[in-house]
Amino acid sequence: MAMCSELWPIARSTPCSKANRSLKTSVLHLAPCHTGLVAAKKTGSTVAVLGLGYVGCVSATCLARLGHRVYGIDPDAQKVSSINAGQAPFYEPGLEEVLRESVQAGRLTASTGLLPGLDECEVAMICVGTPSAANGNLSTDQLEKACGQIAEAVRRRTKPLIVAIRSTAFPGTADMLAESLTAANRHISVVSNPEFLREGAAMDDFMDPSLLVVGGPAKAAQTVAGLYSQLPVEPSLVDIRTAEMIKYCCNAFHALKIAFANEVGALSEKLSVPAQEVMHTLCQDTRLNISAAYLRPGFAFGGSCLPKDLRAITYRAKHLDLNLPLLEAVLPSNARHIERSIQQVMDLKSTHVGVFGLAFKENTDDLRESPVVSCIEHWIGKGKDLRIFDPHIQMSSIYGANRNFILHAIPHIEKLMVAGLEEMLSWCGTVVLAQKPDAASAAAILDSGKPVVNLVAVELKSR
Numbered sequence: 001m002a003m004c005s006e007l008w009p010i011a012r013s014t015p016c017s018k019a020n021r022s023l024k025t026s027v028l029h030l031a032p033c034h035t036g037l038v039a040a041k042k043t044g045s046t047v048a049v050l051g052l053g054y055v056g057c058v059s060a061t062c063l064a065r066l067g068h069r070v071y072g073i074d075p076d077a078q079k080v081s082s083i084n085a086g087q088a089p090f091y092e093p094g095l096e097e098v099l100r101e102s103v104q105a106g107r108l109t110a111s112t113g114l115l116p117g118l119d120e121c122e123v124a125m126i127c128v129g130t131p132s133a134a135n136g137n138l139s140t141d142q143l144e145k146a147c148g149q150i151a152e153a154v155r156r157r158t159k160p161l162i163v164a165i166r167s168t169a170f171p172g173t174a175d176m177l178a179e180s181l182t183a184a185n186r187h188i189s190v191v192s193n194p195e196f197l198r199e200g201a202a203m204d205d206f207m208d209p210s211l212l213v214v215g216g217p218a219k220a221a222q223t224v225a226g227l228y229s230q231l232p233v234e235p236s237l238v239d240i241r242t243a244e245m246i247k248y249c250c251n252a253f254h255a256l257k258i259a260f261a262n263e264v265g266a267l268s269e270k271l272s273v274p275a276q277e278v279m280h281t282l283c284q285d286t287r288l289n290i291s292a293a294y295l296r297p298g299f300a301f302g303g304s305c306l307p308k309d310l311r312a313i314t315y316r317a318k319h320l321d322l323n324l325p326l327l328e329a330v331l332p333s334n335a336r337h338i339e340r341s342i343q344q345v346m347d348l349k350s351t352h353v354g355v356f357g358l359a360f361k362e363n364t365d366d367l368r369e370s371p372v373v374s375c376i377e378h379w380i381g382k383g384k385d386l387r388i389f390d391p392h393i394q395m396s397s398i399y400g401a402n403r404n405f406i407l408h409a410i411p412h413i414e415k416l417m418v419a420g421l422e423e424m425l426s427w428c429g430t431v432v433l434a435q436k437p438d439a440a441s442a443a444a445i446l447d448s449g450k451p452v453v454n455l456v457a458v459e460l461k462s463r
């Protein structure tokens with residue numbers, strides 16, 4: 001068994017091998033692993049963990065298991081005495097054994113008071129609750145109280161202290177807390193280090209994290225990431241608000257996936273289709289389904305398939321007396337996104353707008369339900385003068401349903417189309433990117449110096 005407090009030198013990233021991930025052990029077979037550019041420490045750090053609930057108790061126990069000296073702090077005297085007696089204050093598989101070992105080894109003690117633990121530590125990790133307020137908003141009361149107590153306790157401190165917010169907190173919360181903490185003591189820096197563990201698998205999740213995110217000032221973020229340097233995970237060091245946002249997005253995404261699977265299950269059942277087989281097979285596609293595909297913020301969807309098929313699903317579901325609010329919300333959500341794009345261009349001072357892309361995506365001439373067509377209808381109707389260029393569309397060669405769709409939407413579209421990108425760029429005051437341009441077009445757009453409304457959120461590079 002590898003010892004926890006060994007020296008892992010400062011190392012450029014050696015991606016953690018899958019072998020290291022054999023952690024159903026979990027906690028008992030720690031395998032060394034370098035993480036990114038994060039400095040791992042020769043000896044364990046001293047960490048105060050404020051809040052000894054599910055997240056705090058597991059974090060405190062596992063940090064102690066990693067060789068750090070941990071002071072757990074919680075006003076709940078029962079939790080504190082339970083931990084000091086080597087007993088887990090709640091049921092979590094594998095927790096009690098490691099907690100007892102850490103307490104017996106003198107690496108974990110709990111207390112109801114901040115001091116003296118806080119005096120000794122380099123990092124104070126806040127794991128207090130952030131429950132829902134009555135109106136659904138996040139309550140930051142416990143966070144503010146804990147930070148107030150820290151500020152009070154370290155007023156005369158002259159060595160650095162990193163306060164790591166591990167509680168789930170909305171973007172901006174850590175910045176708000178940092179303001180009062182740094183006002184109390186300029187040696188304090190604040191980072192966001194959200195927790196991703198799942199109750200019931202918390203020990204495995206901590207020791208074999210799916211994600212390690214630290215956001216905040218670089219040096220402090222690296223120090224906090226260094227606490228986990230023995231774990232088989234590459235830290236993502238990001239901006240503080242990004243770290244907070246990532247946590248919310250992960251939970252929203254998990255909830256979305258469960259609701260999606262359940263709606264698919266309900267519809268399948270009504271149609272006498274085996275739901276488990278449907279979703280299991282869907283998950284076999286790791287290129288388009290279980291992948292990063294379609295998970296990049298950008299322009300609305302359109303085309304000849306997605307809108308049509310969503311309409312069919314929701315229509316049929318209604319006829320089966322089945323309420324599928326998630327699937328029913330997808331087309332309205334897309335419509336709201338199109339409205340935001342429309343507004344972005346309406347907010348421009350420029351009246352001469354060059355639109356790059358008319359088809360619903362790059363490398364096709366399919367115009368059916370192309371979201372930019374709806375945008376163009378609005379922009380023209382509200383007085384914008386447009387020129388449109390699409391590298392794959394020549395109106396003379398568009399026919400059938402494709403031609404009918406566009407002529408029905410914008411009868412005089414031909415007059416707005418230009419034959420070349422240069423023509424559009426020399427005419428317009430602003431470029432609207434409604435489609436991902438190829439490298440040459442991207443460079444030409446960038447080099448034109450014209451302001452760009454980048455609806456597709458792609459990076460433009462000069463040649």
Ligand SMILES: NC(=O)c1ccc[n+]([C@@H]2O[C@H](COP(=O)([O-])OP(=O)(O)OC[C@H]3O[C@@H](n4cnc5c(N)ncnc54)[C@H](O)[C@@H]3O)[C@@H](O)[C@H]2O)c1
Pocket residue numbers: 050051052053054055056073074075076079127128129130131142145146149166167168169195196197198199
């Ligand atoms: N439970 C989970 O699975 C999970 C997973 C990831 C993230 N989170 C987030 O982590 C945070 C903590 O969640 P939890 O489930 O552990 O909460 P919890 O309610 O179980 O524990 C919070 C603890 O904080 C203590 N506390 C309150 N004020 C304090 C103070 N001023 N100083 C010290 N301790 C104080 C409470 O006594 C309690 O023991 C929340 O923001 C939650 O959203 C939870």
